Amino acid sequence: MYGTAKLKVPGGKLISVKVTYWDSIDSVQILGDFFIYPEESILEIERTLVGTSTKASEQEISSRLQSFFDGHDITLVGVTAQSIAMALKMAMK
Amino acid sequence: MTNWRVIQLEEHDAYDNMSIDESILEHIKDERSNPTIRFYRWKPSAVSIGRFQSMEDEVNIEKCRSDGIDFVRRITGGGAVYHDYDGELTYSIIGQESMFPKSIWESYRMICGRIINGLKQLKIDAQFAPINDIVINGKKISGNAQTRKEGILLQHGTILYKTDVSKMFSYLNVSKEKISDKMIKSVEERVTSVYAESGVSFQELYGAIMLGMTEFREYDIGVISSSEARRASELRKTYSSSDWNFSR
Numbered sequence: 001m002y003g004t005a006k007l008k009v010p011g012g013k014l015i016s017v018k019v020t021y022w023d024s025i026d027s028v029q030i031l032g033d034f035f036i037y038p039e040e041s042i043l044e045i046e047r048t049l050v051g052t053s054t055k056a057s058e059q060e061i062s063s064r065l066q067s068f069f070d071g072h073d074i075t076l077v078g079v080t081a082q083s084i085a086m087a088l089k090m091a092m093k
Numbered sequence: 094m095t096n097w098r099v100i101q102l103e104e105h106d107a108y109d110n111m112s113i114d115e116s117i118l119e120h121i122k123d124e125r126s127n128p129t130i131r132f133y134r135w136k137p138s139a140v141s142i143g144r145f146q147s148m149e150d151e152v153n154i155e156k157c158r159s160d161g162i163d164f165v166r167r168i169t170g171g172g173a174v175y176h177d178y179d180g181e182l183t184y185s186i187i188g189q190e191s192m193f194p195k196s197i198w199e200s201y202r203m204i205c206g207r208i209i210n211g212l213k214q215l216k217i218d219a220q221f222a223p224i225n226d227i228v229i230n231g232k233k234i235s236g237n238a239q240t241r242k243e244g245i246l247l248q249h250g251t252i253l254y255k256t257d258v259s260k261m262f263s264y265l266n267v268s269k270e271k272i273s274d275k276m277i278k279s280v281e282e283r284v285t286s287v288y289a290e291s292g293v294s295f296q297e298l299y300g301a302i303m304l305g306m307t308e309f310r311e312y313d314i315g316v317i318s319s320s321e322a323r324r325a326s327e328l329r330k331t332y333s334s335s336d337w338n339f340s341r
Contacts, residue, residue: 036145
């Protein structure tokens with residue numbers, strides 16, 4: 001299945017998610033006018049979401065992302081782990 | 094302390110503009126160039142998109158191609174921008190991260206503060222609007238985007254000189270509902286320009302922003318070195334490639 005979702009992060013930027021999935025995420029793209037440092041880490045962020053169960057809660061996805069950011073010294077500006085998780089869940093509804 | 098290098102206003106196409114910025118970043122990292130402030134225009138007019146945007150989602154590619162408008166993906170995040178040749182001034186500032194506040198937010202504030210000081214020369218009272226905008230009474234007049242790589246900070250941004258919202262929308266993809274007259278009016282209400290605010294010439298704007306960016310800094314007027322130009326011509330291959338521009 002394929003899903004997309006867009007949301008405006010309160011006080012932040014626009015985020016758009018495109019995801020292919022069945023029981024779990026096969027591929028995902030996180031798009032938008034936000035900032036992520038270092039920029040190259042976007043691909044690793046997307047890779048880390050592959051395999052996530054579609055049943056995972058927004059909070060579980062958000063925590064997983066936040067741990068990844070903390071562990072890899074990734075800084076987000078205008079977007080948050082929570083907002084990415086929220087968009088992802090919206091796209092898989 | 095090393096003097097800044099100021100590269101005076103130049104005109105390049107989109108691919109050269111982005112290649113030159115990255116080449117300068119690399120040369121500063123290798124200590125082969127001084128920290129640099131650069132001013133440029135886009136010839137032909139162009140659309141640039143942020144690092145994390147989709148070209149196909151954001152840009153009316155067919156319209157750009159038929160009108161000879163370049164389109165390029167930036168190294169920096171942020172949003173899609175229509176760079177009208179007559180409608181804006183672009184700057185970049187590139188130097189060691191240690192020359193700027195460590196906090197991304199504060200470094201935006203500091204660099205945008207210099208643009209705001211420049212606009213004050215034109216009797217324009219602008220304010221910093223976090224994360225990365227400058228506004229006048231809530232209306233956007235400047236957008237800015239920053240990256241940091243291997244200890245070097247690069248920020249580029251535009252100052253709107255004259256804005257043609259309907260032209261801008263013809264090159265950016267917005268849904269048909271959004272391009273209605275009502276939407277254009279609402280964008281016009283949220284965007285302003287130096288000309289609308291003060292009626293000054295483009296040269297006066299350039300002079301004011303030059304002053305804002307260089308005030309209290311030791312600097313020399315310089316040019317792009319032959320080594321930077323050579324590297325830029327290599328980087329141009331990436332910036333003009335479909336692999337890069339349509340990578341997302």
